[in-house]
Amino acid sequence: MTAIPLDQGLGLAAALFALGLAGVLVRRNLLFMLMSLEVMLNAAGVAFVVAGARWAAADGQIMFILVLTFAASEVSVGLALILLMHRRNSTLDADASYHLRG
Amino acid sequence: MHELLWLVPTLPLLGSVILMLGAGRLSIRAEAAAGALSVGFAAVIAFTIAGGFLLSPPAGAAYEQTLWRWFDVGGLSVTIGLRLDPLSLVMMLVITGVGFLIHLFATEFMEGEEGYGRFFAYLNLFVAAMLLLVLGDNFLTLYTGWEGVGLCSYLLIGFWWRDPANGLAARKAFIVTRIGDTALLIGLLLIASRLGTLNIAGAMHNAAQSWPAGSPLATLAAFLLLGGAVGKSAQLPLQTWLPDAMAGPTPVSALIHAATMVTAGVYLIARTHALFLLAPAAQYTVGGIGAATLLLAGFSALAQNDIKRILAYSTMSQIGYMFLALGVGAWGAAMFHLLTHAFFKALLFLSAGAVTMRLHHEQDIFKMGGLARRLPVAFWSFLIGSAALAALPLVTAGFYSKEAILSGAWADGSSGRVLWAAGVFGAFITGLYIFRAVFIAFFGEAHTEVSGRYGWRVILPLTVLSVLSVLGGLIELPPAFGHVTLLSNLLAPVLPATKEAASVVPLLVASLAGLLGIGLAAVLYWRPARPPAETPLWRFWHAAAGFDWLYGRLLVRPVLWAAREGADDVIDSVYDAIAWTARTLHEQVRRTQSGRVRFYTAGLAIGSISLIAIAMIR
Numbered sequence: 001m002t003a004i005p006l007d008q009g010l011g012l013a014a015a016l017f018a019l020g021l022a023g024v025l026v027r028r029n030l031l032f033m034l035m036s037l038e039v040m041l042n043a044a045g046v047a048f049v050v051a052g053a054r055w056a057a058a059d060g061q062i063m064f065i066l067v068l069t070f071a072a073s074e075v076s077v078g079l080a081l082i083l084l085m086h087r088r089n090s091t092l093d094a095d096a097s098y099h100l101r102g
Numbered sequence: 103m104h105e106l107l108w109l110v111p112t113l114p115l116l117g118s119v120i121l122m123l124g125a126g127r128l129s130i131r132a133e134a135a136a137g138a139l140s141v142g143f144a145a146v147i148a149f150t151i152a153g154g155f156l157l158s159p160p161a162g163a164a165y166e167q168t169l170w171r172w173f174d175v176g177g178l179s180v181t182i183g184l185r186l187d188p189l190s191l192v193m194m195l196v197i198t199g200v201g202f203l204i205h206l207f208a209t210e211f212m213e214g215e216e217g218y219g220r221f222f223a224y225l226n227l228f229v230a231a232m233l234l235l236v237l238g239d240n241f242l243t244l245y246t247g248w249e250g251v252g253l254c255s256y257l258l259i260g261f262w263w264r265d266p267a268n269g270l271a272a273r274k275a276f277i278v279t280r281i282g283d284t285a286l287l288i289g290l291l292l293i294a295s296r297l298g299t300l301n302i303a304g305a306m307h308n309a310a311q312s313w314p315a316g317s318p319l320a321t322l323a324a325f326l327l328l329g330g331a332v333g334k335s336a337q338l339p340l341q342t343w344l345p346d347a348m349a350g351p352t353p354v355s356a357l358i359h360a361a362t363m364v365t366a367g368v369y370l371i372a373r374t375h376a377l378f379l380l381a382p383a384a385q386y387t388v389g390g391i392g393a394a395t396l397l398l399a400g401f402s403a404l405a406q407n408d409i410k411r412i413l414a415y416s417t418m419s420q421i422g423y424m425f426l427a428l429g430v431g432a433w434g435a436a437m438f439h440l441l442t443h444a445f446f447k448a449l450l451f452l453s454a455g456a457v458t459m460r461l462h463h464e465q466d467i468f469k470m471g472g473l474a475r476r477l478p479v480a481f482w483s484f485l486i487g488s489a490a491l492a493a494l495p496l497v498t499a500g501f502y503s504k505e506a507i508l509s510g511a512w513a514d515g516s517s518g519r520v521l522w523a524a525g526v527f528g529a530f531i532t533g534l535y536i537f538r539a540v541f542i543a544f545f546g547e548a549h550t551e552v553s554g555r556y557g558w559r560v561i562l563p564l565t566v567l568s569v570l571s572v573l574g575g576l577i578e579l580p581p582a583f584g585h586v587t588l589l590s591n592l593l594a595p596v597l598p599a600t601k602e603a604a605s606v607v608p609l610l611v612a613s614l615a616g617l618l619g620i621g622l623a624a625v626l627y628w629r630p631a632r633p634p635a636e637t638p639l640w641r642f643w644h645a646a647a648g649f650d651w652l653y654g655r656l657l658v659r660p661v662l663w664a665a666r667e668g669a670d671d672v673i674d675s676v677y678d679a680i681a682w683t684a685r686t687l688h689e690q691v692r693r694t695q696s697g698r699v700r701f702y703t704a705g706l707a708i709g710s711i712s713l714i715a716i717a718m719i720r
Binding site: 094100 | 695
């Protein structure tokens with residue numbers, strides 16, 4: 001089985017990252033923004049794994065596990081925040097809460 | 103005992119610190135004890151040191167104690183040092199001795215007042231600063247004390263701060279004396295830069311070496327020092343603050359504005375007499391200022407109804423006598439009058455305070471009347487003080503010191519004769535105005551209720567000061583009466599000898615002038631006690647020849663006008679522009695803080711993409 005070429009792997013990571021970023025910027029629903037954020041995190045994870053495979057090092061996979069852990073904790077906090085904001089504003093529209101406007 | 107000299111200014115300072123730190127935590131008794139005893143102990147030490155000094159005078163008639171080096175920069179080395187010589191010895195005894203008696207009086211006088219501890223904290227601080235002023239061996243220490251007493255004077259004039267008029271009086275005193283202080287500071291800088299030292303003895307020695315008599319620099323330096331002395335001692339043209347300073351409590355008027363601080367100018371000139379001897383023009387001016395002030399203040403005192411204002415103008419007038427003495431080179435006579443004046447003027451103020459504290463702070467003499475029988479203690483003290491002030495011949499201290507001054511003036515040639523005539527006429531006015539107050543306030547019909555009795559803390563200081571006002575003159579008697587020269591012998595190492603009039607005629611004339619004034623007062627004011635009609639002449643002298651009006655028009659109003667008009671000038675617009683720029687930028691940048699999370703994310707994304715792009719392109 002041949003390894004995935006580095007440029008193709010990184011291209012996939014970049015595409016995923018761009019999709020995630022576009023999702024965060026474009027979607028107004030907080031839940032979808034959170035999911036897009038997950039996509040961005042996973043794009044970074046793919047980049048680590050591809051790079052680890054290219055140099056045959058375990059570091060990439062270790063970093064991916066770290067990213068997963070972070071993502072899990074981030075999601076738990078993020079979901080709790082979204083729950084609270086929903087209770088407060090009875091909507092999930094991110095643009096509806098701009099109380100910190102200067 | 104000399105080694106304990108540093109304790110003399112330190113003890114009052116300690117008392118002040120204790121009172122300040124213990125504010126609100128000490129009982130009234132503890133505050134009174136800390137306030138009076140700190141000065142009392144200082145007085146005990148001062149008198150012990152004085153005893154040692156008189157019994158076995160140190161070499162060179164001066165004892166120096168260097169405490170520490172303040173700074174040493176650019177060849178100018180300044181130490182904090184104390185110097186005890188006969189001149190500062192006399193001042194130290196007056197400050198601690200009379201100061202203690204006044205503190206004792208104040209512990210009873212101020213009872214029930216708000217801020218009892220604060221009062222004594224300021225008063226102790228004043229004593230410490232005044233002692234530093236007279237004991238300092240260099241001009242910078244002297245100046246520190248000089249400013250310290252000015253500060254305490256300001257704080258104590260405005261002691262009853264709830265009345266805005268008192269605060270105004272305090273600010274006036276502070277600002278007017280500050281004009282003199284600035285002149286003094288410039289004079290000190292001139293001395294430091296030209297003579298290379300700030301040590302008083304050293305500077306005087308160098309001045310005599312390097313400046314010929316009448317040289318412009320010596321004259322300039324002497325005039326600048328005179329400016330400081332004039333401001334502090336309330337002489338023409340900076341005299342306007344003293345009558346308003348009577349807004350403070352009476353013990354303050356007795357201690358600061360009669361016995362000690364206002365005589366600092368006399369002390370300064372006596373201390374730097376070597377410089378004034380090099381500048382005859384400045385010395386003539388001193389005498390002229392003294393004569394003019396003593397007459398102006400004497401006339402003004404005649405047109406006052408407030409007992410404290412009468413005494414304030416009388417203080418001004420008596421310091422005028424001291425300046426006159428300095429002007430004619432009668433240095434010892436000036437110090438002698440300073441000493442006796444401290445006794446009888448403190449006595450007058452304290453007995454006036456004793457009167458007003460029984461009359462619910464009524465100070466108008468026309469509302470008193472008939473107090474002689476109802477307040478005998480205050481009456482006799484005030485009478486003795488008045489007799490001493492009016493120089494009642496033979497039996498009062500004021501007679502001998504005033505005679506010494508007038509005799510010195512008589513002996514000083516033709517210009518001295520003019521000053522002598524002014525002094526004699528002043529003696530006549532003095533007898534008139536003070537016995538006017540005595541007859542109106544203490545005789546005739548009663549106009550007010552009197553309540554309460556005096557405690558020992560009022561009676562003791564009045565008694566001691568009465569005795570001193572009578573017997574204090576015996577330390578120095580003119581040739582016609584036994585020729586005792588205790589004080590001039592003591593002062594001989596530091597002050598040149600005073601010339602004395604050979605004949606007895608001037609002495610007789612001056613004594614008669616005082617008696618004539620007293621007699622005229624008896625004729626005019628024995629019977630009726632009606633307030634004077636407000637004639638233009640009376641109004642003119644009531645306002646002390648209109649100096650307040652003049653300065654108000656000439657200086658205060660233009661300055662206020664300029665301040666108001668200059669509020670929006672060119673320089674101000676620069677700062678306005680800075681403020682405008684900051685505000686405008688703020689309005690623009692504020693918009694980026696939209697509070698929308700997607701906007702921030704977009705900013706992050708664009709920023710990181712730009713950074714990466716830059717990194718790749720380079």
